[in-house]
Amino acid sequence: MQHPNPIIIDRLGFSWPDGGTVFDDVSTTFSRGTTGLIGPNGSGKSTLLRLIAGELEPTRGTVHTHARPSYLAQDVVLDTSRRVASLMGIADTLAALHRILDNRTEDLTQDMDLVGDDWDLEERSAALLNGYLNAEVTPEFLRRTVGTLSGGETMAVALAGMEIRGGGIALLDEPTNNLDRSARHRLYEMIERFSGTMLVSTHDKTLLKMLDSLIELRPVNVRAQRAERMDLVRFGDWDSREESLGHEREGAARRLSDARRKLALETRQSREAETKIARRSKQGQKAAESMPKILANSLRNKAEVSAAKNRGIMKSHESEARTEFEEARNGLPVELRIGIELPHTRVPAGRSVVELPVAVISRGIVLEDGEPLDEDSMLGIRGPERITLVGGNGVGKSTLLNQLQTRSRVPVGFLRQRLAAGGGEDWVGLHDGMSMLENLRLSAPGVEPRFLRDKLAAFHFRGARVDEPVAQLSGGERFRVALAMILLAEPAPQLLILDEPTNNLDMITIEQLLSALESFAGAMVVASHDEEFLAALATDREWEMQRGTTRPVA
Secondary structure (H helix, E strand, C coil): CCCCCCEEEEEEEEECCCCCEEEEEEEEEECCEEEEEECCCCCCHHHHHHHHHCCCCCCEEEEEECCCCEEECHHHHHCCCCEHHHHCCCHHHHHHHHHHHCCCCCCHHHHHHHHCCCCCHHHHHHHHHHHHHCCCCCHHHHHCEHHHCCHHHHHHHHHHHHHHHCCCEEEEECCCCCCCHHHHHHHHHHHHHCCCEEEEECCCHHHHCCCCEEEEEEECCCCCCCCCCEEEEEECCHHHHHHHHHHHHHHHHHHHHHHHHHHHHHHHHHHHHHHHHHHHHHHHHHHHCCCCHHHHHHHHHHHHHHHHHHHHHHHHHHHHHHHHHHHHHHCCCCCCCCCCCCHHHCCCCCCEEEEEEHHHCCCCEEEECCEECCCCCEEEEECCCEEEEEECCCCCHHHHHHHHHHHCCCCEEEECCCECCCCCCECCCCCCCCEHHHHHHHHCCCCCHHHHHHHHHHCCCCHHHHHCEHHHCCHHHHHHHHHHHHHCCCCCCCEEEEECCCCCCCHHHHHHHHHHHCCCCCEEEEECCCHHHHHHHCCCEEEEEECCCCCCCC
16 A cells, blocks of 8 residues: 655755755655645755755754655766666666576576566667657667767656656656757656656746646745745645735735835834924024023933934834835745846848858758758848747757857857856856956946946846856856846847757746847847747747758858
C-alpha cells in the first residue's frame, strides 16, 4: 500500500556554512501527484530539492521519503565525461547484462539479480531516446559521453533515464531548460503519465499549468531587500494561484492607497501643528515684553512643555502612519514591468534590414511557411518585423543568428544564449569587477552618467545600487543589466537578436523582458523553445530549421 504522504518535512532548518539561513522551522508534506516549485532565482528551490534528494543535510529537523527519489539536477550538463548509460542510471544493469551475455561474469547470481527482467533494457532505452531526441538512436549511443551532446540532448537523456527507471518519487530541477519543442512535449507526456510523487522546479508556464498543485517560496521578512529565510506558500493549480494572486494584488493596492492617504493626512496635520506652535511662540514673546520677568518665564516654560507634548503626539502619529505606508508598499507584489522609451530603435516599414543568401547557410535547412527555401532565394527581414526561429537542438540556429548579425544593415543588439563558463563576462560582455553603471557606459560611452542613472531606474536599479559591482547581483539582476546594455546602447539597436532568452530566467524576469521589448520598435529575431514566451511576444512570422546542409557559395 502506497503511503499517503511519500515526502514528509518536519521542522526543517537549513543554513549554509557562511551563516546564510534558507529555511527555518518549515513543515509540510507532499502526497501523490505533481507539484510545481516556483519563486525568484535564488529563493531556495534547488536547495529544497537537494535536501529531499539527500544531497544536502538539514541543519535541523528532518526530511523523510518513503522511496528513494530520482533527482534531475540543473547542472547535469556540466559532467562532460559521464557516459549516456550512466546519466540514465542504467550503467550497472547494462554492465551486468553484457558480462552475462559475454560469459565474463564472476558472480552470476549477483549479475542476474542486477538484470532482473531487463534483458531488453538496451533496446528499450534506445527506443525511448528515439522519442526524446527525435532522431534514430542505436544502442551504441549509450556509450557516448555527455561532452558529445548539446545541452538539450543531455537533459533529454537524463529525463529518459528517469522514465525508464520508474520509481515513486521524482525531483526535477528546471527540466525544460535547453529542450527543444519536441523534447518538451515528450517531457509533458511523461509527466502526465507519472503516477507517483513529482516535484518540479520550473519557470515554464506551459508545464506549470499541467501540474496538480503549486508551492511558492516567499521571503519570511518581505521588507528585507535580500531575504534570508524562505517560507512555503501552498496553492491549488495554476488558475487558483492566479485568482489568489489577483486578490492579493487588489488587497495590497487598497492597503497602500489607504496608508498613503493616512500618511498625507498625518504629515499635513503635523506641519499645521508646527506652524501653530511657531505662531504661539512669537505671540508669547511679544506678550512677555510687557510682563514681569518671573511671570514671562513661567508662561514660556508651560508653553514649551505643551508644545513638546503636542509635537511628540503628532510625530508619533506621523511615524506610525509612515510605518504603515512602508509595510503596505513592501507588501505589493514584485514590480513586473520595465517601462522605457526607445524611439531611436524604430525601423521604417519596408526598409531592408538583412538580406542573407540561403546558399551561404552552411548548416541546417531553413523552412518558411513549411517549405524549404532553395539555394537561389534570400532570407530577408524588412521593417520592424518580429520573426520566430524554431528547430531542434543542434540544427544550426545559433549559427544562423550569427550570420544575420554579420549581414545586418542596421545596428544590432545580440542577447546570446549561454553564460560564459568561469564567470568574468556573459551575454554582451558583462564585467563582474565593474559596477552596473560602468558596464552600461561601455555600451553608451557618449551618454552622460546622470542620464544613464535615469535609464537604469526604469530597469529597477535606483540610487546607490547602480554603483554596486555586477559580481554581487543575482542572475535575474545580471540579466536586466545585460538587457539595459543592449537596449540603451549607442547607436541604438534596430535589429534585436535573442538566442533562447528565457533559459534560466524566473517568471518575474521573463515578464520584465516582455515589457521591455514592447518598447522596441525595430526588427527582431527570436530563437526559443518557450511557446508561452513566443505567444506573448506576438511575432509576425516563423522560420524553422531542420538538419541538413546547403551547398556553400563557391
